[in-house]
Amino acid sequence: MDDMQLNITVAKKNQNKPVNKKFVQKNNTEYKFKSKPDFSGKIIARKRPQNTGQKKLPQQIEEEPQNKIRKIHTNTNSDSKSDDLAGRLRDLSENKGKFHGKDYQLLSDDIKLKQKLKSGPWISSLFKNNPEVPKIGQKAVRPVVEKVFAGKTFSDLNIHPHSVANLKQNLNLTELMTVQQKAIPIILEGRDVLIRSQTGSGKTLAYALPVIEGLQAIRPKINRHDGIKAIVVVPTRELAVQTYELFVKLVKPFVWIVPGLLSGGQKRKAEKARLRKGLSILVGTPGRINDHLRHTHSLNFAKTGCLILDEADRLLDMGYEKDVSAIVKAIEDHKKAATYDPMALVKQTIVKKVSDNEEVEEQNETENVVETSVEHPLTKVFLSKERQTILLSATLTKAVENLAGITMQDPVFIDTSDGKAVVADSLKPKPVQEEPNQNLPEDVNNVKETSEHNTKDQARRNDQSCDSSRTGLKPFSGTNHPELFGENKNETEKITNKPNVKKTSNDDSDSDSDYEYFKVQKSLEKKPDETKTEEKSEVTEQEETSNVFVDALKTAIVEDELVLPATVNQTFLIVPMKLRLVTLCSLIVEHCVLNKKGGKMIVFMATLEMVDYLSELIETVLTGKDNKKTDSKKKGSQNGGKNDEESDSSDFEINYSEPGLVPLDLDVFSLHGSMPHETRMEVFKQFRTAKHGVLICTDVAARGLDVPRVDLVLQFCAPASATDYVHRVGRTGRAAQVGAATMFLLPSEAEFVRHLEQKRIRLRQSDESKALEALRTVAPSEHSMQRAAIAVQAKLEHVAHSSKEWLARASRAFTSWVRFYSGYPREVRMWLDARQLHLGHAAKAFALRDTPAALARRAKADPRVKVKPNNRLTVHDEEEKKRPGFEKLKMGAFGNKILNKQTSMHTASEYDSGLPPVDTYSYKKKKKQ
Numbered sequence: 001m002d003d004m005q006l007n008i009t010v011a012k013k014n015q016n017k018p019v020n021k022k023f024v025q026k027n028n029t030e031y032k033f034k035s036k037p038d039f040s041g042k043i044i045a046r047k048r049p050q051n052t053g054q055k056k057l058p059q060q061i062e063e064e065p066q067n068k069i070r071k072i073h074t075n076t077n078s079d080s081k082s083d084d085l086a087g088r089l090r091d092l093s094e095n096k097g098k099f100h101g102k103d104y105q106l107l108s109d110d111i112k113l114k115q116k117l118k119s120g121p122w123i124s125s126l127f128k129n130n131p132e133v134p135k136i137g138q139k140a141v142r143p144v145v146e147k148v149f150a151g152k153t154f155s156d157l158n159i160h161p162h163s164v165a166n167l168k169q170n171l172n173l174t175e176l177m178t179v180q181q182k183a184i185p186i187i188l189e190g191r192d193v194l195i196r197s198q199t200g201s202g203k204t205l206a207y208a209l210p211v212i213e214g215l216q217a218i219r220p221k222i223n224r225h226d227g228i229k230a231i232v233v234v235p236t237r238e239l240a241v242q243t244y245e246l247f248v249k250l251v252k253p254f255v256w257i258v259p260g261l262l263s264g265g266q267k268r269k270a271e272k273a274r275l276r277k278g279l280s281i282l283v284g285t286p287g288r289i290n291d292h293l294r295h296t297h298s299l300n301f302a303k304t305g306c307l308i309l310d311e312a313d314r315l316l317d318m319g320y321e322k323d324v325s326a327i328v329k330a331i332e333d334h335k336k337a338a339t340y341d342p343m344a345l346v347k348q349t350i351v352k353k354v355s356d357n358e359e360v361e362e363q364n365e366t367e368n369v370v371e372t373s374v375e376h377p378l379t380k381v382f383l384s385k386e387r388q389t390i391l392l393s394a395t396l397t398k399a400v401e402n403l404a405g406i407t408m409q410d411p412v413f414i415d416t417s418d419g420k421a422v423v424a425d426s427l428k429p430k431p432v433q434e435e436p437n438q439n440l441p442e443d444v445n446n447v448k449e450t451s452e453h454n455t456k457d458q459a460r461r462n463d464q465s466c467d468s469s470r471t472g473l474k475p476f477s478g479t480n481h482p483e484l485f486g487e488n489k490n491e492t493e494k495i496t497n498k499p500n501v502k503k504t505s506n507d508d509s510d511s512d513s514d515y516e517y518f519k520v521q522k523s524l525e526k527k528p529d530e531t532k533t534e535e536k537s538e539v540t541e542q543e544e545t546s547n548v549f550v551d552a553l554k555t556a557i558v559e560d561e562l563v564l565p566a567t568v569n570q571t572f573l574i575v576p577m578k579l580r581l582v583t584l585c586s587l588i589v590e591h592c593v594l595n596k597k598g599g600k601m602i603v604f605m606a607t608l609e610m611v612d613y614l615s616e617l618i619e620t621v622l623t624g625k626d627n628k629k630t631d632s633k634k635k636g637s638q639n640g641g642k643n644d645e646e647s648d649s650s651d652f653e654i655n656y657s658e659p660g661l662v663p664l665d666l667d668v669f670s671l672h673g674s675m676p677h678e679t680r681m682e683v684f685k686q687f688r689t690a691k692h693g694v695l696i697c698t699d700v701a702a703r704g705l706d707v708p709r710v711d712l713v714l715q716f717c718a719p720a721s722a723t724d725y726v727h728r729v730g731r732t733g734r735a736a737q738v739g740a741a742t743m744f745l746l747p748s749e750a751e752f753v754r755h756l757e758q759k760r761i762r763l764r765q766s767d768e769s770k771a772l773e774a775l776r777t778v779a780p781s782e783h784s785m786q787r788a789a790i791a792v793q794a795k796l797e798h799v800a801h802s803s804k805e806w807l808a809r810a811s812r813a814f815t816s817w818v819r820f821y822s823g824y825p826r827e828v829r830m831w832l833d834a835r836q837l838h839l840g841h842a843a844k845a846f847a848l849r850d851t852p853a854a855l856a857r858r859a860k861a862d863p864r865v866k867v868k869p870n871n872r873l874t875v876h877d878e879e880e881k882k883r884p885g886f887e888k889l890k891m892g893a894f895g896n897k898i899l900n901k902q903t904s905m906h907t908a909s910e911y912d913s914g915l916p917p918v919d920t921y922s923y924k925k926k927k928k929q
């Protein structure tokens with residue numbers, strides 16, 4: 001109905017203007033209603049009960065709808081017309097098929113209520129018709145605990161004294177963390193290692209330190225021309241930057257070791273130049289490394305002795321197994337190729353001699369270093385044709401087991417959780433079997449978690465008989481991905497007994513727009529038949545693989561016990577849908593503004609559209625920021641100023657008088673995978689250094705990010721899995737610091753807590769009755785918490801309806817959330833069930849006043865919602881064509897292709913190389929010239 005009413009308003013306003021194409025005015029009183037209105041506005045307001053004991057709302061709120069109604073009345077100016085409207089509304093409401101089943105009744109009620117809007121005072125319906133908040137209690141769950149610090153110091157390790165001093169001076173670190181104490185000695189032995197340790201437990205240093213230790217001990221000293229010795233693959237650009245920065249700090253005493261960064265979003269040319277100059281340690285995202293593998297000839301892994309996959313489960317989870325496998329394959333291929341190139345050896349010697357001469361002075365200076373440097377087996381690995389693989393994550397999934405299967409050789413599994421803390425060695429047979437391996441020296445069977453391991457591993461590595469046939473875990477040989485490398489699949493299957501490596505269709509690659517949505521969709525795609533096959537292969541695998549490593553790993557996965565830092569106070573808050581947005585505002589104010597110490601919090605949302613829209617909406621409302629500039633800037637960039645219909649918001653005039661809110665001093669940051677690279681890095685840096693503020697983000701910030709002083713993590717949308725819950729919460733309480741984590745749940749989602757409890761995660765229910773209290777600071781003139789909430793909601797809605805651009809963004813956010821919600825994986829769908837959603841209430845949580853039907857209509861009309869997102873930018877032209885924004889590739893004046901950078905970055909994900917596709921034709925042409 002509002003659509004129609006508003007269209008009438010528009011028509012009257014535009015009487016002297018050219019008539020809207022879709023709108024036909026027959027005569028002064030008769031109007032034809034178009035099937036797809038340009039916009040729709042709806043007054044979410046309920047009639048105040050006739051007999052109210054309550055005080056009247058402040059004039060401004062009461063007047064809002066009246067203003068609108070008055071306006072509509074003046075414009076329609078005819079009773080017969082409103083009768084006509086009523087009749088048309090009836091027609092509309094009879095079209096039940098458009099509405100979702102039981103929601104129909106609610107919708108028709110809504111229409112009826114709107115008809116009554118024509119008279120009487122109205123109030124916001126924020127506190128009406130909300131479901132009751134259940135008290136679900138708490139089960140007695142004993143969480144798994146991990147001891148964070150080991151009680152030993154870095155000087156207890158067998159590492160270079162300069163490293164120990166550097167850690168103290170530059171990083172202020174002296175005491176070892178448990179994972180570091182267990183992992184560093186084993187990594188220094190050159191063994192393949194899989195590490196599971198809770199979030200914030202210092203895993204990065206646990207692998208970075210021994211890698212540097214191994215490299216610094218190489219004599220003659222390595223230089224940047226000696227090739228890439230170690231590769232660190234991480235899932236996000238931010239994590240890549242963070243890891244690279246740590247390496248830069250760690251190599252300070254060893255200036256001849258050069259770390260380098262390859263993450264998405266930067267210029268390919270600059271990175272190529274950096275690669276040409278030479279690097280010792282390469283840190284990067286899988287997409288970007290792969291891109292350079294294809295297009296940069298100077299990138300060579302022939303000398304790579306160590307491959308590290310941080311957040312290994314996520315690397316695989318996102319369907320980047322192909323990228324990771326391609327990197328592994330490249331290392332093997334380059335190594336093989338180097339063996340057959342005698343010239344390479346000569347060249348290398350020459351370069352070395354030259355650089356050795358150059359470094360004579362430096363060597364003299366560091367004579368002491370030479371004397372005191374300790375040689376480790378890892379150093380030998382760096383000098384040999386071997387490769388060490390290290391996988392790390394705070395959570396283990398089946399995918400990690402598979403990844404271990406394809407990339408590791410005789411691995412050691414390190415789990416630091418109390419009670420089942422293990423250092424399980426694949427070379428150590430099961431005690432029950434009592435069959436020590438005859439092929440190995442005796443001591444190999446008694447590997448302990450001390451640094452007493454010796455070069456036996458080297459011997460073991462050279463001993464061909466001691467690999468996969470015994471452990472059941474196959475080293476990667478490219479045979480695991482015949483489709484990638486064009487090998488015969490059947491033959492491959494005969495050769496390898498590698499189990500169910502998750503096959504993800506990379507051709508269709510992951511979504512960008514809301515990759516989380518596609519992540520959950522992916523798990524839905526798994527057919528029952530596939531599951532059966534998986535189970536079968538699991539059984540076969542179990543029969544074939546029986547060693548300590550495999551058993552320990554399997555136990556860790558099967559038990560699925562998730563570990564969270566004990567210092568994090570975990571709670572959940574059951575909030576009815578309509579109150580979610582104001583409650584979020586309230587918590588932000590409470591934590592970041594009212595907290596005298598200055599709080600820093602992270603809010604996780606489901607989709608990037610939500611992040612984009614809600615972060616700006618909240619900032620605008622709470623800080624009183626003038627968003628006009630941003631609006632027009634965005635309009636300009638997103639529409640290219642072409643879509644006049646959308647950009648002309650002058651006919652969208654609903655004059656609500658604004659409730660008086662006090663602007664607050666609040667810093668709002670937003671982060672998601674499709675932001676332009678520079679903005680993204682800037683936001684990340686700013687939030688890291690900020691003393692207080694809120695970061696609203698997608699799961700792109702859930703992995704590995706180490707932001708100091710984050711004392712609250714808020715999950716505005718329930719995570720898609722318990723694993724995601726762990727990583728999100730893990731952004732606080734790092735390195736044994738105190739932190740808090742809370743999660744919003746709808747009354748219908750309350751039992752989701754039980755799912756988490758099954759994984760030994762303990763949460764306490766928060767009292768929702770005080771959750772809105774902080775809003776009284778924002779609306780001090782209101783005499784109750786509820787009134788303040790109504791005032792804030794009114795303002796939020798006012799801003800959301802202040803222009804067509806805002807409204808379009810709101811609708812996109814809403815639609816993306818609905819899509820996300822209906823795609824929750826099967827494991828959690830019984831608690832996070834889309835059928836339980838009240839979409840009308842949900843719209844309110846996005847400050848929208850439309851009916852779900854009107855929202856659906858708007859989404860249908862929005863081309864940006866229609867396009868299936870695709871986050872791959874590189875490699876195949878076919879993939880490129882599927883990408884939204886491809887049509888933005890325009891032909892330039894000289895027939896050259898012009899890529900719309902804005903669009904390109906909008907679809908870039910943190911998993912991408914972030915580069916435009918290489919135009920092979922013009923590239924070849926250039927080369928010829």
Ligand SMILES: Nc1ncnc2c1ncn2[C@@H]1O[C@H](COP(=O)(O)OP(=O)(O)OP(=O)(O)O)[C@@H](O)[C@H]1O
Nearest residue numbers: 175176177199200201202203204205394704706735
């Ligand atoms: N020995 C130590 N003593 C004190 N603090 C440390 C030590 N080692 C690392 N840290 C600090 O602990 C924090 C977390 O480290 P890191 O980021 O490596 O954790 P993580 O285990 O990789 O976490 P996640 O699983 O979330 O990626 C960092 O701020 C780091 O500086």
